[in-house]
Amino acid sequence: MAYWWLIAVGVVGGYWVVSLVLLRFPNILHKRKQVKFPCRHVSHRGGAGERLENTMSAFRHAVDDCRTEVLELDCQLTLDGQVVVAHDDLLDRICGVSKSVSDYRYDELPEILSSLQLTFYHKMEVHPSENESVQDRKIPLLRDVFTAFPGVPINLDVKTESTELLEKVETMIKEFDREAITPWGNFRDSVTKNCYAKNPNIPLFSSIRRVVLILLWFYTGLLPFIPIKESFFEILMPSTATKIFDLSERRNHLTWQHRALVWIIDLLLMRPVLFRHLQRRGIKVLVWVLNDDEDYERAFRLGADGIMTDFPTKLREYLDKNQSLLSKDE
Template identity: 45%
Template sequence: MLLLEPNQTLWLAMGIVAAIVGGYALTSLFLLRFPNLLHRKKQLKFCCKHISHRGGMAEGLENTMGTFQHAVDLGTDMLELDVQLSQDGMVVVSHDNDIKRTTGVDVKISDTKFADLPLLRTNQEVSFLNGLPVCFPDASDRSFCLLQDVFEKFPGVVINVDIKNDDDELIAKVGELVQEYHREDLTVVGGRQESVIRKVHQQNPDIPLFFSAKRVVQLVLLFYSGLLPFIPLKESCLEVIMPSILWGERWADTVPTKYKVLARIVDFLLMSKVMIRHLDRRGIHTYLWVINNDTDFERAFSLGAKGVMTDYPTQLRHFLDQREAIDKK
């Protein structure tokens, strides 16, 4: 029997560990480049460059049919919207349940019948322009709308539905509407809470999902640990903030320095071209939000994003048209 000296045993153990770690790292890097050796590539029926956030809330009253129509007329690829459940069980398109911000009336959608909801006020604030006030005195459409109205009006447009609350009735009704209007190939559904994603997926596995906040954190941890290439993902879209917007000129004087530092750290970790490229190879689209100027449009697409969500659909249309014209030269 061969006996090893203590120092030889140590070196042998170190060699074995190095071989295992090296093999794992090489395999991870290889599968990062060729993920379809393990995972079937997702086949989404859409690819959206131009996404109108709440319909384009800097150009019209947010989440209204009039604003959605404006974005569609510009040729938007996707309408992003949010849903709440009214007291009488209607799926209402609204970011907030408490609608004082948008109507000036201190009521909640969940406590109000749809027919009794107040009109939207004509002056609003654009959240991702640091609360920049905008006013639409000539707005002809000031009414809340229903998700089914949007599905009926825009049957060929991709709709991104953000379910704001973990409400079983709301989740079930969204899924039923997607099925009723045969929109499984043209609708992305999700929410910040992982429980919402799980319930949507259980109800209808064919509906494309976007990552919840918790799953975004898990995704980043999996990527930097090298585990991501080995892990199956049920989601089809990564929809995340591009943190660099927080130190742009619109926010320069209002965001505390400590938050800007945190945003730079998150930006470094989250805005990885390698991770975005890996997801793309797996058929998972990356959409960045909420981006409202040409400089940030350019950065988002340079990172490998499939598309961007904007409050300014007209400006994004001009940017994409100019970009396409340059590419043709």
């Protein structure tokens, strides 16, 4: 009986030794991915806390004034097959109408409202800047964004599971020679799988399901053995969810059980050892959506490669002040 116990202990022990070695040296098994651009400063929806989200004005401000390294934006398809930049399918939040983007031809789309509620911040409304025109409140075409910012990396969220949308976006990415600088995907795994199947040469970011799987593989020791198709591991910092909730009018509805669950998820997900392993495989770790210095500090201290923010000016000021603390190679 003891003989079989020794075999079992040897097998399990050997598995964990190999797993730990490969955790530290993953390139023994896996070819390192090559992301060809820095991504510390990512402007979420173009910087939705400083300009109307997903507008040309927001993108210009992020690139020209804040020196953002990556624009994050979302795309949908109109009734006449135009690829437009918009986060929500239903236009009630951004345009005040209870219809979908796909219900309109592009030239019939309503204007964006003059003020929008910021999604990841407490009770803040964003208004156009003084020098914005009515044209800046028009939902832009993805083609116009690619034309205006030819060398700027764009993190592209393909919002719907549409074969036509996927084909048009992929064609446009190749037309503008952006395959190396336009990571794409969606938090729904089905859309992300379709993106990868359509063109595996375009960098991919992780769906929610893949984040959960990678976490499961990490804690069972399997992660070092498993190939990863994604080039970007994009995650929410769970502690920010509690912070946003606490600042809202529903604060008292967050029970201690909810807080405990968020704390546990945060503890499991925000692991420097996990981040370092992914980075050794060439996978960039991006944390979203962070909007104050305290969260910037924590994300970079834990080893994140970059941050998505609604406030590109604030993040730029933080990075400029903390260059000596952020000397990690891109």
